[in-house]
Amino acid sequence: xxxxxxxxxxxxxxxxxxxxxxxxxxxxxxxxxxxxxxxxxxxxxxxxxxxxxxxxxxxxxxxxxxxxxxxxxxxxxxxxxxxxxxxxxxxxxxxxxxxxxxxxxxxxxxxxxx
Amino acid sequence: xxxxxxxxxxxxxxxxxxxxxxxxxxxxxxxxxxxxxxxxxxxxxxxxxxxxxxxxxxxxxxxxxxxxxxxxxxxxxxxxxxxxxxxxxxxxxxxxxxxxxxxxxxxxxxxxxxxxx
Numbered sequence: 001x002x003x004x005x006x007x008x009x010x011x012x013x014x015x016x017x018x019x020x021x022x023x024x025x026x027x028x029x030x031x032x033x034x035x036x037x038x039x040x041x042x043x044x045x046x047x048x049x050x051x052x053x054x055x056x057x058x059x060x061x062x063x064x065x066x067x068x069x070x071x072x073x074x075x076x077x078x079x080x081x082x083x084x085x086x087x088x089x090x091x092x093x094x095x096x097x098x099x100x101x102x103x104x105x106x107x108x109x110x111x112x113x114x
Numbered sequence: 115x116x117x118x119x120x121x122x123x124x125x126x127x128x129x130x131x132x133x134x135x136x137x138x139x140x141x142x143x144x145x146x147x148x149x150x151x152x153x154x155x156x157x158x159x160x161x162x163x164x165x166x167x168x169x170x171x172x173x174x175x176x177x178x179x180x181x182x183x184x185x186x187x188x189x190x191x192x193x194x195x196x197x198x199x200x201x202x203x204x205x206x207x208x209x210x211x212x213x214x215x216x217x218x219x220x221x222x223x224x225x226x227x228x229x230x231x
Contacts, residue, residue: 004157033218043158043204043221056218091157099208099217100146100165105158 002026004106006092012112013082021077021109023092032075033093033103034067036060043091049075050098082113116141118207120222127195128230135190135203135225143210147188148219149179152202161203164188175199195229202226 005024013019025032034046047067048055054067066078075094079086089110093103119138127133139145149161162173169181179190190203203226206219 042223043206043219045218045220048218093158100163102148102160102163103219104160105150107157 004092004094004104006090006106006109008109009107010110010112012114015084015113016081019079019082019111021079021090021092021111023075023077023106024073025075025092025094026096026104027073029094029096029104031055031095031098031101031103032067032069033095034077035091035093035105036088037091037108038088046077046090079111082111084113087111087113116207116209116211116220118205118220118222120203120205120225122225123223124226124228126228126230129197130194133192133195133199133227133229135205135227137188137190137205137222138186139188139205139207140186141207141210143208145181145183145186145188146208147179147181148206148208149173149177149188149190150204150206151175152204152224154201158204161190195227197229197231200227200229 007022032049037043045058047057047061064080068076089108091108092106095101095103117140147164150158152158162171164171164181172178177192202224204224205222208217209220
């Protein structure tokens with residue numbers, strides 16, 4: 001069964017450093033998402049992406065964040081200058097269509113900013 | 115504002131007993147509702163969804179959920195709980211506030227289910 005994959009599983013970085021979180025969505029999916037989950041808290045939407053552009057972004061997704069689909073298979077989330085409060089589990093998701101299609105999630109990348 | 119509420123932080127049931135995990139919602143458009151499960155140190159796994167049709171939806175691992183429009187609820191149920199069902203369960207609803215066509219999910223806070231042997 002196809003699945004969403006994410007690398008790395010755990011990333012430790014120092015405050016102010018840039019990190020890139022990588023995701024490979026399911027191959028025939030067209031809609032892509034990043035969510036994050038701070039330990040013990042709810043899942044929070046970051047950004048959605050379709051047709052090579054951002055469809056929607058949350059207030060969390062400020063100028064320090066960017067997404068890219070560089071080669072038709074990878075979907076990356078970049079944080080330019082990490083802050084302590086960026087420490088969280090970051091989930092990538094993809095779906096075949098919008099609205100009534102379920103989203104399939106990757107296993108997550110745990111980002112720890114020290 | 116669109117929202118999802120899971121009123122119980124934790125649910126404890128004995129193995130073999132029926133379980134219910136509650137979810138209520140508030141949306142401006144059609145209520146497209148989803149349940150996901152998260153096992154420790156794992157990602158979110160899709161369990162089931164309600165889009166339209168029968169109010170009782172069947173999903174993975176023997177779970178089902180009942181959509182109740184008048185009560186704006188979408189409770190997750192299983193007739194006989196297993197210890198292996200112990201996990202964190204999230205209810206989510208599709209967001210209609212965005213005019214675009216790539217609609218994010220709005221999540222509840224999650225309910226921790228503990229099934230005791």
